[in-house]
Amino acid sequence: MGWGSIAAMTTSRTDGPEWVRDALWWHVYPLGFVGAEQRSGPGQPVRHRLGHLAGWLDHAVRLGASGLALGPVFASTTHGYDTVDHLRIDPRLGDDGDFDALVAGCRERGLRLLLDGVFNHVGREYPAFRAVLEQGPAAPTAPWFRLRWPGGPDAWRRGTEPDHDDFEGHSQLVALDHASPAIVDHVTEVMCHWLDRGADGWRLDAAYAVPTAFWARVADRVRARHPGAYLMGEVIHGDYARLVADGHLDAVTQYELWKAIWSSLNDANFFELDAALGRHAGHLAHFTPYTFVGNHDVTRIASRLRDERHLAHALVVLLTTGGTPAVYAGDEHAFRGIKEDRAGGDDAVRPPFPAGPEELSELGLPTYRLHQELIGLRRRHRWLHTARTATLHLANEQLVYEAVAGDGRLVVALSLSDRPVELPSARAGEVLAGAADVLAPGTDGARVRLAAHGWAVLAG
Incomplete structure (x- = not known):
């Protein structure tokens, strides 16, 4: 199945x-x-x-963010995705009191809080799995996992370990059995526990690996107790809209648009981005995707792009298209970092941060101010949350599109050319961000002049 394909659907919009x-x-x-x-x-x-993280909340507010999306904070053995206790803060981070203080800091600043829930699998040291290893098939928690006992359950002897399903070949990550009512109960209670404690929603890790029927059962029970909770699933590819509808979720991650943004800029091929934006508009007919140009699992956007002048173009697309955008901490200062397929290969994109933003290099300030400018523009045009785009002009190195929702309209002009260009931009008006000269503004024959590698967001 193609990336983010849209199935014929009769469901209403989520x-x-x-x-x-x-x-x-x-x-x-x-x-x-x-x-x-x-x-x-x-x-x-x-x-x-x-x-330490609470000390950065004012930075998030000054950036223009309205929420803090946290990676794993629950007790684990290594990277946070090998959970050993869903109801305890990782001791490397703190305890319940530290979490409560972070929640209070977010509330004082009007910031929402999104937690990262790893409910597809657990670490080998998870007590329910340790009980299976120690007690065998008779363990009360044996039904929590998808197990295969050598010789069958009756042949078990102490010290015999079962084969088990895992996450994508990682034997240290033991897959849960999502057909088990006990797992439905457990995940529901974990999610509600932390929503009771002040969280506003959940990112559901590896949502694509979990049956949608499981998510639907859990989501319905969670919303019965927390109707305002936001439930977003991590999905790489597949039928995004169908997973949202069948799983009773609010959104999924928009990896297709992420890939098209940096790839089209690197290859000077705006036809790829245009196609992805067309499919993105299709998703927006059913739900609002979670959008990004960087996260903890991928190479930093500043390292991914071959031409640093195009970092602005990537950010412009993120912040002028429909979606619920996220900025990965450090990207707003043009942090570099390359993800590698090896042990420790994520370290470069998950670095420690100094005591406060004042200790960051001044070299990142132009990128930071660009983020502030474009985030401010988006917040002044809140209708962009569900805006769909339509192409006004398309060439390998140039793209002009309109973003429209209700009575709102913006025109976005992008160029990767080494020379100044003049592009048709129907009804484009004043420049709201970037730099351009507008000829015959507000008319169907409006044209926009951009400098080499230029961009502009214009009133529509």
């Missing part, structure tokens, strides 16, 4: 909670951000490090 219309996330991978140890173990002393 809007999610009203507050999400104004959400713009600052995304943080906390274990890396606070410089935590790479491994945790029994008896690990509590290190109260979440306060």
Whole structure:
């Protein structure tokens, strides 16, 4: 199945909670951000490090974010995605008191809080799985996992370990059995526990690996107790709209648009981006995707782009198209970092942060101010949350599109050319961001002059 393909659907649009219309996330991978140890173990002393992250909340507000999207904060053995206790803060980060203080800091600043829930799999040290290893098929938690006992359950002897399903070949990540009513109950209670404690929603890790029927059962039960919760699934490819509808979710991650943004800029091939924007508009007919140009799992956008002049173009697309955007912490200062397919290959994109933003290099300030400018523009045009785009002009190195929702309209002009260009931009008006000269503004024959590698967002 193609990336993000849209199936013929009769379902109504999923809007999610009203507050999400104004959400713009600052995304943080906390274990890396606070410089935590790479491994945790029994008896690990509590290190109260979440306060370090709380000290950056004003930075998120000044950036223009309205929410903090956290990576894993629950007890785990290594990277946070091998959970050992869903109801305990990772001791490398702190404890319940530190979490409560972070929630209070977010509330004081009007920031929403999104948590990262790993409910497809758990780490091998998860107590329910340890019970299986110690007690065998008779363990009360054996139905929690998809197990295969050598010789059958009756042949079990102490010390015999079953084969188990895992996450994408990683034997340390033990897959849960989502057909088990006990898992439905457990995940529901975990999600509601932290929503009760002040979270506003969940990113559902590896949502694509979990049956949609499971998400639907959990989502319905969670919303019965927390109707304002935002439930967003991590999905790489597949039928985005169908997964949202069948899983009773509010959104999924828009990886197709992420890929098209940097790839089209690197290849000087705006036809790829144009096609992706067309499919993105199709998604917007059913739900509002979670959009981004960087996160904790991918190479930083500043490293991904071959021409640093096009970092602005990537950000312009993110912030002038429909979606619930997220900025990965550090991208607003043009952090570099390349993800590698090896042990520790994520470290470069998950670095520790200094005590405060004043300690960052001044070299990142132009990118930071660009983020502020474009985020401010988006917040002044809140209808962009559900805006769909239509192409006004398309060539390999140039793209002009309109973003429209209701009575709102903006025109976006992008160029990758080494020379100044003049592009048809029907009814484009004053320049709101970027730089351009507008000929015959407001008319069907309006044209926009851009400098080499220029861009502009214009009133429509």
